[in-house]
Amino acid sequence: MGGDRMADFDALFDEYNDKVYGLAYRLMGDRDDAMDISQEVFVKIFRNLKAFKGESTLATWIYRIVYNTCMDELRRRKIKQVSIADKPDLVDDNISVEEIYEADERKKAVHNALYKLDDDQRAVIVMRDIQGLSYEEIADVLQCPLGTVKSRLSRARFNLKEILKDYMELFDEVDV
Template sequence: MEEDWQWIQEVLSGNKQAYAHIINKYKNQLYATILRMTRNPHNAQDLVQEAFIKVYQQLGKYDNKGSFSKWMYRVAINHCMDEFRKKSYKMKQVEINEEKVVNPNHPEVIFLKKEKNRQLERLIAALPEDERMIILLRYVNELSYSEISELSELPVSSVRNKLHRAKQKMRASVKLEGGYFHELSNDR
């Protein structure tokens, strides 16, 4: 976007305060993405801060040939994946505050929804980091194969293959364990 390019030019010309505009514009989206990857609010906050530092340090490499947001996400996600590999982050469950979720009119519906979400989180958490990231980018962030390819710096064919393998692993888990995702076990 033109606005992003203007802020970037200001930062590169010495106006360090202009970077605050970029942070304010993208911080919530980036936090949401990283939180989905880590499923831990503390780790996500730390990684977002580190990612913005990394983006700032590499700002001179952005050439305005593509979307700044995609470039920024690629830098941030690459940083996260590097940190996952270095520190072997373990995903932790984010518990839902039941008092806010409980609907007294339909407690069984609420219970089933929570159980289904927990099972889905377990299925995704069991995947290798690269496949987990691709599943989240595709189905949570609703990115296209080409957008995921750009962010992950993988060919589109590799993105499709990893996505296919991830779904196969999830299907196999559902077949073994049973549970709420019977639609996954129907080889769709």
């Protein structure tokens, strides 16, 4: 294996590692699963990088590999993932314990609600609202028409708000 290919892969890994893990984590709902998926994705990228033809952006190609790998694993399991909420981040002294608790409860509520959506709806919410992909990039990743992405996202947001209605007191001052 040539040194240039390895250097290219190392640079690609450095640039996309956090993005791959973040998408896998939000689609799978578990840190260990996300780590396993991330490793599997980078093996696939390494093996198939020569086959990348530039028909989409490199980022879109990578997101498609992450998405497909996660969906394959979820289909294989055919079980709903149980979420593991993050612990509150380290915060400054100006934030009260109550604010930390409420922020943690909001995070848990959204995280749990995401895993009540079906896989396709969760995927579009994660890619658009959490990962910040454009509609066009999502359409490329999912290999579906732009209109399908927009309608799925609209339905997913509606369903997410419905699920979160029971928790609205947590979101009084937050734009959901």
